[in-house]
Amino acid sequence: MTNRLEKFQQGTYRNQGDFKSFCPSFINQKWLWEDAELNYLLAEANKELGGLNTYSELIPDIDVYIRMHIRAEANKSNKIEGTNTTLEEDMMDRENIPLEKRNDVQEVNNYIEAMNYGIDRILHDDFPFTSRLLREMHEILLQGVRGTHKTPGDFRHSQNFIGGSMPSNARYVPPSMADLDALIGDLDKFMNEVEAMPELIKIAMIHYQFETIHPFLDGNGRIGRLMVPLYLLSKKELQKPCFYISDYFESNRIEYYDRLQNVRENGAMVDWIKFFLRASIETAKAAKIKFKNAVEQVNKYNLYLINKKNNATSLQHILHAMYCQPVATSEQLSELTRLAVQTINRLVKILCADGILVEVTGNKRNRVFVLDDYLKVFD
Structure with a gap:
């Protein structure tokens, strides 16, 4: 059966006593669309991603710069979750970091470890991009930091919520545990479905679905952002792990959350995908500029050394x-x-x-x- 993104059916609310949880529709289906702007943005995003791939292959010592790029991504992604460290502090020894920031720095470093673990599993172990990989990264992400008591590496066994002090006054209540297994199973199938579909459209939908399911008690936002480059890397859309979208999401945080919520409330999947594609275009452009500037700065140091x-x-x-x-x-x-x-x-x-x-x-x-x-x- 073929479904149109313009007529996306977002799901249903389930009564849970004094609150309602939202159960999203399954997404492992064949999707088509006619929106001209979406097609234009997709073409632009593919062009910029292809240009980034070419650029990353041509730059000498690109892997050195990518390590720094990952550090910057970790800093930005964790800022969305409330950490408050500089890139400089993230790289200092623990004793040189102010006491009040040490846990934040640990969270950033855990993010880097989780990212590098995922990259290694995909590139060297040829491991498929599945919920099992997400659980393995989640275990690393929460080690020794806030959330360490929230079942690292396991999907939740209790109800969570976003905003508010309890589910009854929350901004959003994810699906109940009774729906979790089926939703994760559907997501796993969609992530590895052989049906031809542009990977940037798929990862946009995957990211939405993952954040909507919110399968962990903590760390869903960080894992959801980690998924983007790792999925593209696993599908050979990226030649090197050099595409990190958290900076755009952090700079447009309110719109990011509003776009996700608008899909849940109004089925506005096309609008979310357009936002994601614009984020992808700007992210690829920014990465190329960053690598170009790194090369130019190294050349200045080389002239200094002469x-x-x-x-x-x-x-x-x-x-x-x-x-x-x-x-x-x-x-x-x-x-x-x-x-x-x-x-x-x-x-x-x-x-x-x-x-x-x-x-x-x-x-x-x-x-x-x-x-x-x-x-x-x-x-």
């Missing part, structure tokens, strides 16, 4: 190490470069005097150095 003569090789070792870790102590740089700490201290003094590094603690000991202009490219 004039350093006797110290050029050792300074180059430090800068190369900091492309992956642009926030570091002397001891960390010593481990990364295998240069003696005394040598590192002498060289970072030169780099600070030349404005290449910035010392951010003001301490005489345990100082932290930042490759500032490079970090700003990703922040």
Whole structure:
């Protein structure tokens, strides 16, 4: 049976005593549409994604920049959930982070670990994109942070809700546990359905459905955003893990939530997909600019090194190490470069005097150095 997105049937509300839960319709169906703007946005998004793929294949050392890109994504995605750290703080040792921000930094680092785990499973283990992979990433995401008591790695066994203090006054109440298994089963089939359908349209619908099901007690937003690049990577729409949409969602947070809720209330799936495609277009464009700026900044450092003569090789070792870790102590740089700490201290003094590094603690000991202009490219 073929269904039209323009006539999307969103689902039904179920009485649960003093509140109603929303049970979305199954989405594992064949979908067609006639909306001309949607087709235009899809073509633009595919063009920009293809351009990003080409660009990522041509840039030397792109994997180094992608690691930083993932860090920036983790910071933005967790900001949507209420964390308040800078990219610089995310990369500091725990003892150099203010006490009130240490849990936030742990959440960001868990996000990075979950993302890298998913990438490794897809690229190296050839693992299918399924709810099992989402549960495995969820377990990593909630380790040792708020939500660690909320069954990491398992779908919920109790009712959750969004907004308000209880289900009866919540903005949105996801489906009950009785509906959960069938909904997840349908989503798994849709994610791996062989029926020809543009993958950007599918992941837009997958993201909506996942957030609407809200299958975990905590971490649904973060897992839902992690799904986007990992799904595209698993379907070979991305050649490298270099597409992260959280920045756009964070910058347009109110519209993002409103678009999702409008599907649940009014069946406005086409409008949600258009929003998602615009987000994809801007995300791909921003990623290309970010990688271009990173390459240009590295070229500036290379020109700087040409004039350093006797110290050029050792300074180059430090800068190369900091492309992956642009926030570091002397001891960390010593481990990364295998240069003696005394040598590192002498060289970072030169780099600070030349404005290449910035010392951010003001301490005489345990100082932290930042490759500032490079970090700003990703922040």
